Amino acid sequence: MEADPIHPMRNVRYLRPQKEWKEIIAIYLYLAGMGAGSFVIGTLINWMGVKWNPAFHPSLDLFGYPLNFSSLPILWGPIVVAIGAPFLILDLGIKWRFMYACLNPRTSWVARGFIILSIFILLGLVLLAKSVLPFGWLRPESTLWRIPEIIAFAFALGTALYTGILLKATKSVPLWKTSLLPLLFLVSALSTGSMAIILSTLGTGFFLHDARALQVLMHAVQVLVVIEGIVLYLYLSGRCRASEQGKDSVRLLIYGEKKFIFWGVDVLVGLVLPFVLVSIVVFSHGNVWLIFSSGLTLLCGGFFLRVGVLHAGIKDQIPMHRLMEIQYNAMAESTKNLAGERPGIR
Amino acid sequence: MEEKVLVVDQRKCTGCRLCELVCSVFHTGTSNPSRSRVRVVKWEDMGLYLPMACNHCEQAYCVEVCPTKACHREPENHNRVTIDKKLCIGCRTCIIACPFGHPFFDVQERVTVKCDYCDGDPQCVRFCDVKAISFTDADKTNLTRKREAFLKYAESMKHVR
Numbered sequence: 001m002e003a004d005p006i007h008p009m010r011n012v013r014y015l016r017p018q019k020e021w022k023e024i025i026a027i028y029l030y031l032a033g034m035g036a037g038s039f040v041i042g043t044l045i046n047w048m049g050v051k052w053n054p055a056f057h058p059s060l061d062l063f064g065y066p067l068n069f070s071s072l073p074i075l076w077g078p079i080v081v082a083i084g085a086p087f088l089i090l091d092l093g094i095k096w097r098f099m100y101a102c103l104n105p106r107t108s109w110v111a112r113g114f115i116i117l118s119i120f121i122l123l124g125l126v127l128l129a130k131s132v133l134p135f136g137w138l139r140p141e142s143t144l145w146r147i148p149e150i151i152a153f154a155f156a157l158g159t160a161l162y163t164g165i166l167l168k169a170t171k172s173v174p175l176w177k178t179s180l181l182p183l184l185f186l187v188s189a190l191s192t193g194s195m196a197i198i199l200s201t202l203g204t205g206f207f208l209h210d211a212r213a214l215q216v217l218m219h220a221v222q223v224l225v226v227i228e229g230i231v232l233y234l235y236l237s238g239r240c241r242a243s244e245q246g247k248d249s250v251r252l253l254i255y256g257e258k259k260f261i262f263w264g265v266d267v268l269v270g271l272v273l274p275f276v277l278v279s280i281v282v283f284s285h286g287n288v289w290l291i292f293s294s295g296l297t298l299l300c301g302g303f304f305l306r307v308g309v310l311h312a313g314i315k316d317q318i319p320m321h322r323l324m325e326i327q328y329n330a331m332a333e334s335t336k337n338l339a340g341e342r343p344g345i346r
Numbered sequence: 347m348e349e350k351v352l353v354v355d356q357r358k359c360t361g362c363r364l365c366e367l368v369c370s371v372f373h374t375g376t377s378n379p380s381r382s383r384v385r386v387v388k389w390e391d392m393g394l395y396l397p398m399a400c401n402h403c404e405q406a407y408c409v410e411v412c413p414t415k416a417c418h419r420e421p422e423n424h425n426r427v428t429i430d431k432k433l434c435i436g437c438r439t440c441i442i443a444c445p446f447g448h449p450f451f452d453v454q455e456r457v458t459v460k461c462d463y464c465d466g467d468p469q470c471v472r473f474c475d476v477k478a479i480s481f482t483d484a485d486k487t488n489l490t491r492k493r494e495a496f497l498k499y500a501e502s503m504k505h506v507r
Contacts, residue, residue: 020438020451093436093456100435101413110413110439171407172445316445324356324389324396331392 031084037193078124270301
């Protein structure tokens with residue numbers, strides 16, 4: 001990742017990252033990833049049999065039957081994904097035509113994404129409704145529910161991976177054209193998702209009678225943050241070696257105009273601070289304000305990771321541009337020589 | 347139908363941007379170069395101009411990534427790659443996918459647009475005074491360059507004699 005001098009022409013014309021996908025797409029990627037990640041972690045917690053302290057259940061009735069909120073703080077992921085999905089539609093030129101993409105599921109990753117997200121949202125909401133609604137005929141304790149749970153779990157993983165695959169599938173941006181990007185987004189989704197679950201259970205007493213579960217989740221966040229840092233390093237160093245434009249993108253993040261987003265928010269706020277704060281929380285036995293601050297910084301970092309990756313995407317250079325670059329070089333050289341011969345000319 | 351392609355000779359281009367103007371007039375009815383399907387990239391300090399038009403690539407990324415197949419190939423029309431405006435959802439995935447930076451987002455129509463050879467009579471070719479853009483048979487695109495190279499060779503051989 002050495003800082004080679006950038007060609008003046010590339011600097012002017014081609015060191016410009018793509019401007020088509022901006023913050024709206026970053027919000028979509030973030031909410032889809034975080035929601036899916038929280039559902040994965042929440043389902044794992046559910047399967048491990050961690051139950052909410054009954055003393056903290058809010059009492060709400062539906063037609064005289066008490067609603068069961070015992071799994072709500074860990075299974076809300078599909079709601080967040082459902083909130084995030086319209087952001088992709090908001091970014092379309094003609095919004096109502098998103099139906100065309102749904103009707104052509106096998107054409108591209110944008111279309112496949114509609115299907116993956118729709119199945120995950122539907123299944124997730126059904127499972128959430130099953131756990132909340134008080135109707136006995138739903139048989140919430142039946143082992144048959146394990147089948148939709150496993151399918152929803154798989155689709156949640158698919159949703160978290162898909163956010164990276166969507167960018168990878170665009171092909172012309174070397175920064176995105178790697179399998180490490182879906183992996184990075186998956187790890188980030190799991191870390192932000194698990195932290196979001198900790199935040200959503202904060203003050204509800206969910207883990208009060210099972211403090212070990214909270215400890216395990218905190219350690220999981222620590223491990224995920226470390227893995228995210230390693231994957232981020234491998235991803236950027238790999239992209240740096242991949243092509244000239246990949247290197248330019250990495251340079252833009254590390255030294256260029258996106259360095260504040262990368263170093264300040266992605267690395268410091270999104271990785272270092274949460275890791276330090278969570279470590280302090282683990283030793284200080286659950287200071288609520290520390291948990292809250294570490295959660296907020298991690299979630300913030302997760303969002304700006306996507307913003308940084310989106311904003312640093314520079315397209316591949318075509319041979320024609322390379323030819324122009326050589327011509328530009330030759331002309332600049334001759335102008336310089338001419339100026340050397342005649343001092344009046346610059 | 348014989349396949350034809352747009353060939354750009356950037357050495358002839360003067361950067362007048364008439365091609366952008368006539369393109370926008372033909373396609374949108376307005377003289378607004380920002381809605382044109384051809385763009386002239388400029389390096390004014392060195393006097394370099396590069397008209398960028400769609401290459402209608404054999405392996406077109408824009409076709410591959412289009413979620414609605416609005417972007418498709420028409421073998422019967424010079425094998426061109428074109429966008430059906432009625433199907434385009436304006437997701438701009440094709441713009442990101444194209445390495446030539448070609449399809450453009452039309453802010454007024456809210457869809458992506460691209461060069462369609464003006465239905466067989468490209469206006470940029472018709473109005474280019476210096477003939478920097480030509481519409482030639484796909485298998486004869488290199489003939490001009492070969493001819494120029496051989497003429498140069500013949501010229502240099504005269505001096506040798």
